[in-house]
Every structure is written in structure tokens, then in C-alpha cells.
Amino acid sequence: MISGKFAITIHILTLLHKFPNDYLSSEFIAGSINLNPVLVRKEIANLKAHHIVESKEGKNGGTKLAVNAADLTLKQIFEMTFETIGLGFAKNQPNPDCPVGKNINQHLEVLYSEMNQNVSRQLEGISLEDFSNQF
Amino acid sequence: MISGKFAITIHILTLLHKFPNDYLSSEFIAGSINLNPVLVRKEIANLKAHHIVESKEGKNGGTKLAVNAADLTLKQIFEMTFETIGLGFAKNQPNPDCPVGKNINQHLEVLYSEMNQNVSRQLEGISLEDFSNQF
DNA sequence: AAATTTGTAACATATTTTATTACAGTATGA
DNA sequence: TCATACTGTAATAAAATATGTTACAAATTT
Numbered sequence: 001m002i003s004g005k006f007a008i009t010i011h012i013l014t015l016l017h018k019f020p021n022d023y024l025s026s027e028f029i030a031g032s033i034n035l036n037p038v039l040v041r042k043e044i045a046n047l048k049a050h051h052i053v054e055s056k057e058g059k060n061g062g063t064k065l066a067v068n069a070a071d072l073t074l075k076q077i078f079e080m081t082f083e084t085i086g087l088g089f090a091k092n093q094p095n096p097d098c099p100v101g102k103n104i105n106q107h108l109e110v111l112y113s114e115m116n117q118n119v120s121r122q123l124e125g126i127s128l129e130d131f132s133n134q135f
Numbered sequence: 136m137i138s139g140k141f142a143i144t145i146h147i148l149t150l151l152h153k154f155p156n157d158y159l160s161s162e163f164i165a166g167s168i169n170l171n172p173v174l175v176r177k178e179i180a181n182l183k184a185h186h187i188v189e190s191k192e193g194k195n196g197g198t199k200l201a202v203n204a205a206d207l208t209l210k211q212i213f214e215m216t217f218e219t220i221g222l223g224f225a226k227n228q229p230n231p232d233c234p235v236g237k238n239i240n241q242h243l244e245v246l247y248s249e250m251n252q253n254v255s256r257q258l259e260g261i262s263l264e265d266f267s268n269q270f
Numbered sequence: 271a272a273a274t275t276t277g278t279a280a281c282a283t284a285t286t287t288t289a290t291t292a293c294a295g296t297a298t299g300a
Numbered sequence: 301t302c303a304t305a306c307t308g309t310a311a312t313a314a315a316a317t318a319t320g321t322t323a324c325a326a327a328t329t330t
Binding site: 004035036038039056057058059060061 | 319321326328
């Protein structure tokens with residue numbers, strides 16, 4: 001399911017890239033996104049789990065990039081934020097006695113999987129540095 | 136935002152393609168999807184607005200395909216169901232005093248627009264007939 | 271020790287999606 | 301012509317998901 005995680009995460013990473021020498025606080029980042037700092041910290045927790053950023057607790061603490069922005073692709077960010085492209089499935093199990101109902105989700109899965117590969121190829125060609133340098 | 140409209144619509148159209156000589160009732164279709172008939176009728180209303188299906192009211196009424204399945208592409212269905220691919224925007228207006236916040240949505244829009252073109256090209260190559268003949 | 275910040279859990283609110291009920295209008299055919 | 305079986309659509313309800321808030325322990329700096 002699609003949510004704003006990708007957008008939030010890329011916003012965080014762009015900021016970190018713009019201030020490579022500072023530990024940015026979640027409050028500061030939240031001020032740029034206009035979002036609750038707790039939500040920022042949640043996304044940062046995810047980035048930390050993937051060793052993309054490091055953070056420091058305590059006074060003057062915060063977060064900074066731990067990888068080279070040229071090596072981090074939007075595809076990786078896409079995947080780290082658990083995003084997948086899809087156009088929905090029937091929520092309730094479709095009728096198994098109907099030849100269409102029985103197989104539709106399986107066929108949709110193949111289609112969506114191809115869409116994801118397609119988008120992944122595109123996002124693989126864009127680094128965080130590329131994205132950030134647009135600003 | 137992504138929902139199940141595309142999946143529901145393609146399910147409906149696949150059924151209609153499988154029974155080209157019958158007017159299928161929303162109840163019958165809903166039984167295959169395992170969905171409330173009213174929701175089926177809503178999607179059919181949309182298809183009717185695009186002249187993809189025709190329907191007949193009253194007893195023994197229902198819906199049938201009004202176009203050649205070979206000529207209807209998944210791209211068209213994608214667009215008719217108002218779907219777009221995206222990975223979210225910051226909901227709240229990002230901070231306009233921050234160079235990143237000020238421009239991020241605009242840059243995301245460009246990125247998402249490219250993703251949509253990419254996916255559209257893919258879906259353009261698949262007709263309803265192609266999809267339906269998998270079953 | 272005081273101040274500031276992360277990390278995280280628990281809870282609350284808002285938004286979106288899906289489902290239900292209800293009923294007027296239309297066509298069929300016994 | 302009347303009972304039946306549909307569509308079309310509005311109004312409302314429920315469920316699911318996403319987003320926001322509060323609270324506070326733990327860590328670090330000065």
C-alpha cells in the first residue's frame with residue numbers, strides 16, 4: 001500500500017545531504033517537512049536499520065548521512081520504505097467457483113510485479129545526489 | 136491515491152469479455168468479485184461514461200461490452216479508473232522558507248509523472264483481450 | 271545537575287475505502 | 301396490467317489505514 005513514507009524519507013535524506021557536516025535534529029527536519037517530529041524519528045529509525053544514516057542521542061544530537069549520496073539510489077529508498085506499485089486487489093477473496101474470480105489475483109500479481117520492475121529500473125538510475133542537486 | 140478500482144474494473148471487463156453474448160447483472164458480477172453489487176454498478180457507471188460498456192435496465196437487464204476487447208488497452212482502463220502512480224507527497228504544505236521544503240513537491244511531481252509515463256507505456260501494450268485470454 | 275535530544279510505546283484523530291440500505295425508475299413477460 | 305427483476309443513485313455506516321499527539325525513559329553535552 002502506498003503512503004507518504006517515500007516522500008518523507010527522500011525529504012529527510014535531501015536535507016541531510018544539504019548539511020553534510022551537521023547532525024540535524026528531528027525537530028529541525030520536521031520543521032521543513034511540516035510534520036510531527038515523532039514521525040520523522042520513525043522514518044529515521046528505518047533508515048538507521050538500513051545503515052543509511054547514523055544518529056546521536058542527547059544534547060546537540062541528531063542525524064547525519066552515513067553513505068555516499070552518489071551511491072544511494074531512489075530504488076533503494078523505494079524498497080526501504082516498503083513501497084510497492086499496485087492497483088489493488090479484490091479485498092475479499094474472489095469467488096473460487098468462477099474461472100475468472102479464481103485466478104484474477106494471481107494474474108494481477110504478475111502484472112503488478114512487472115510494473116514494479118519497470119519502476120525500479122527507472123529509480124535505479126537516479127541517485128540521492130542527482131535528486132538533491134536539483135534544488 | 137490508489138484503490139481497488141482498477142482491479143474491480145478489469146475484473147468486470149474480463150467477465151464481460153468471457154460472456155460476450157449476455158447482459159450480465161451487477162449481482163452476478165458481484166458474486167464473482169465477492170463485492171457489494173452497488174460498488175459494481177458504480178464502476179459500471181464509469182465505464183458507461185466512457186462508452187466501454189452498454190447496459191440495459193429492467194428485468195433481464197445487465198451490462199455488456201460495447202467495444203472490441205483487442206482495442207481496449209490496460210492503459211485506458213488505468214486512466215478511466217483515475218489511477219495514478221505516486222509515492223506520496225508531504226500532506227501538510229512543506230515549509231516555504233526552506234529551500235528543500237519549498238521545492239520538494241514540485242520535484243516529486245516530475246518524478247511521479249515520469250513513473251506514470253513509464254507504467255502507461257507498459258500498460259499500453261496489453262489489451263483486455265490479452266489479459267482475458269490468460270484465463 | 272540542567273538542558274536537549276533520541277527512541278519508542280500508547281493512544282487519538284483524520285482520512286479514505288468499502289459496504290449497506292433504501293428506493294425511484296425501467297423493462298419484461300406471464 | 302401487474303408482479304418481478306433489474307439499473308441508477310443518494311445517503312449513510314462501518315472498517316481500514318494513515319497521520320498526529322502525548323508522554324516519558326535513556327543518552328549525551330555543557
